[in-house]
Amino acid sequence: MSHRNARSNLCWSARAAAVVVLLAALVTGASAQELIEGRNYARLKNPQPVESGKNIEVIEFFSYGCPHCGDLEPSIQSWLKSKPADVQFRRVPVMFQQRWENLARVFYTLEAMGEENKLSPEVFSAVNAKGIQLWNEKDFFDWAASKGLDRKKVEEIFKSFAVAGKVNRAKQQAQVYNIQSTPTIVVDGKFITGSDRIAGGHAGMPAAIDALVAKARAERPKS
Numbered sequence: 001m002s003h004r005n006a007r008s009n010l011c012w013s014a015r016a017a018a019v020v021v022l023l024a025a026l027v028t029g030a031s032a033q034e035l036i037e038g039r040n041y042a043r044l045k046n047p048q049p050v051e052s053g054k055n056i057e058v059i060e061f062f063s064y065g066c067p068h069c070g071d072l073e074p075s076i077q078s079w080l081k082s083k084p085a086d087v088q089f090r091r092v093p094v095m096f097q098q099r100w101e102n103l104a105r106v107f108y109t110l111e112a113m114g115e116e117n118k119l120s121p122e123v124f125s126a127v128n129a130k131g132i133q134l135w136n137e138k139d140f141f142d143w144a145a146s147k148g149l150d151r152k153k154v155e156e157i158f159k160s161f162a163v164a165g166k167v168n169r170a171k172q173q174a175q176v177y178n179i180q181s182t183p184t185i186v187v188d189g190k191f192i193t194g195s196d197r198i199a200g201g202h203a204g205m206p207a208a209i210d211a212l213v214a215k216a217r218a219e220r221p222k223s
Contacts, residue, residue, distance in 0.1 A: 040193060044190050044191070055087060056187070056188045057187070065135070069183045073120070075206055084213060099135035107120075109158045191212045
């Protein structure tokens, strides 16, 4: 084969690859903009007030004990890196099982210590991939210490009235939103969806969240 033909084939391959990438992007964008109410998401009959003020609120109802939540986590982390400036994200732990209540305490303990963003991916991995029973208090305290946290402080916060209050409030919020499965995403107190409703599953969730955020933004009263 001549050098000229080789260069021509390489150029064709590059163009073909670019076309494939462009088509994939277009398909993803189109699917994100064409979410169907009743199929890809539901509109809550009783919209709930948000805690984000002028910002649009995105809530993830989750549990560290939920393998599907762990699978979604990389997509959530990716979305957070490019989250719109007028969007406020927060997590609410769900307690379908007794052991999930202590995992909710784990979440609020890490949040109180300013370590939740950093360590949440590692908690998912520890519980779901490594089989570490972080719902057992001693196991969690030992694990937290292995991550460089002050074990005594972790134990104090974990058992505090403040964390107990947040756990009880999380239970109330899950009831108000009638959360039946995890992970569940609620956008601006009015739209609810999950990976099982979205084309592409977990990977399609960031684009779906952005689409619902845009919908919520358009429906908010103009200031």
